[in-house]
Amino acid sequence: MTYETITVEKRGGVAVLTINRPDKLNALNKQVHREGVDALDAMRRDEEVRVVVITGAGEKSFIAGADISEFAGQTPVTQRDLFHERTFFNSIDTFPKPVIAMVNGFCLGGGCELALACDIRVCSENARFSQPEINLGIMPGGGGTQRLTNLIGEGRAMELILTGDMIDAATAHKFGLVNHVHPAAELEAETMKLAEKIAEKAPIALQLCKEAVKFASRSSLDEGLRREVDLFAICFSTEDKQEGVSAFLEKRKPVFKGK
Ligand code: COA
Numbered sequence: 001m002t003y004e005t006i007t008v009e010k011r012g013g014v015a016v017l018t019i020n021r022p023d024k025l026n027a028l029n030k031q032v033h034r035e036g037v038d039a040l041d042a043m044r045r046d047e048e049v050r051v052v053v054i055t056g057a058g059e060k061s062f063i064a065g066a067d068i069s070e071f072a073g074q075t076p077v078t079q080r081d082l083f084h085e086r087t088f089f090n091s092i093d094t095f096p097k098p099v100i101a102m103v104n105g106f107c108l109g110g111g112c113e114l115a116l117a118c119d120i121r122v123c124s125e126n127a128r129f130s131q132p133e134i135n136l137g138i139m140p141g142g143g144g145t146q147r148l149t150n151l152i153g154e155g156r157a158m159e160l161i162l163t164g165d166m167i168d169a170a171t172a173h174k175f176g177l178v179n180h181v182h183p184a185a186e187l188e189a190e191t192m193k194l195a196e197k198i199a200e201k202a203p204i205a206l207q208l209c210k211e212a213v214k215f216a217s218r219s220s221l222d223e224g225l226r227r228e229v230d231l232f233a234i235c236f237s238t239e240d241k242q243e244g245v246s247a248f249l250e251k252r253k254p255v256f257k258g259k
Pocket of ligand 1: 023024027064065066067068106110132133136
C-alpha cells in the first residue's frame with residue numbers, strides 16, 4: 001500500500017514511521033489513523049523490523065494534536081465509533097515490538113497521547129508538550145487521562161489536563177514524561193542509536209518483556225508477578241535463549257534470530 005500522510009523507511013532492523021503533514025503540523029486526521037494502523041500491521045508481520053521509531057516531518061512539530069477541522073462534522077456517535085475502531089493509538093499499544101517516539105517539536109493533544117502509547121519517548125530540546133483539549137471545551141480521548149496519569153502521577157497529570165498548559169522538554173524530562181532530551185541536531189542520531197541497541201536483542205524476549213511491563217499498570221501486583229513467571233518460562237522455549245546462554249558461556253556476542 002502507498003501512503004499519503006505517512007512515510008515508512010527501513011534502516012536495518014529499525015523502521016522509521018514519519019507522520020507527513022508538516023503544513024498542518026502533522027495533525028492526526030482519519031487518514032493518518034488509517035494509514036498508521038495499516039503500516040503497523042505490515043511491520044508486525046515483517047520479521048526484518050525489530051524496532052519502530054515514530055516521528056513527525058519537519059523541524060517544528062511532532063504532532064500538534066487531532067486534526068481540529070475534522071471535529072466540526074463529528075457527532076457523539078461517529079466520534080465514539082472512530083475511537084472504538086482500531087486507532088493509531090490502539091495499534092501502537094498492542095504492537096508487539098518496541099516503539100520509540102522521537103519527538104521533534106510540538107507534541108500536543110492526540111500527539112502527546114500517541115507518544116504516550118509508545119514504549120519510550122525521546123525528544124529534542126525544543127519539544128513542547130501539552131494536553132490542550134480543555135481549551136477547546138473537550139477532554140483527552142486517545143488515552144491521555146489514563147496513560148499520562150500512569151506515567152507521571154495523578155497530581156501532575158491532573159494539572160496538565162485541567163489547565164491545558166504547555167511544558168518544555170526539561171520539565172517533561174523532570175516529570176518522567178520523556179526518557180531523554182537531546183539538542184535538535186542530535187535527536188535523530190541519538191534515537192537511532194537507542195533503537196539499534198534494542199534491535200540487536202532477542203526479538204521474542206523483547207516482546208515478552210514489553211507485554212510484562214505493560215501489564216504492570218493494568219493488573220494487581222499478584223497477577224503481574226504470575227504473568228511475569230509465565231512469560232519468563234516461555235523464553236525457555238526459544239532458540240534465542242539457547243543462543244544467549246551459549247554465547248555467554250563461550251565468551252562471544254550472541255546472534256539472535258527471533259526463533
Ligand atoms: N488540527 C488542524 N490543523 C492544525 C492543528 C490541529 N491540531 N494544529 C495546527 N494546525 C494547522 C493550522 O491550522 C495551520 O494551518 P493553515 O496554515 O492552513 O492555517 C498550520 O497547521 C500551522 O499552524 P499555526 O497555528 O499557523 O502555527 P503556529 O506556529 O502559529 O502555532 C500551535 C502552533 C501548535 C501553537 C497552534 O497551531 C495550535 O495551537 N494548534 C492546535 C493545538 C491543539 O489544540 N491540539 C489539540 C487538538 S485536540
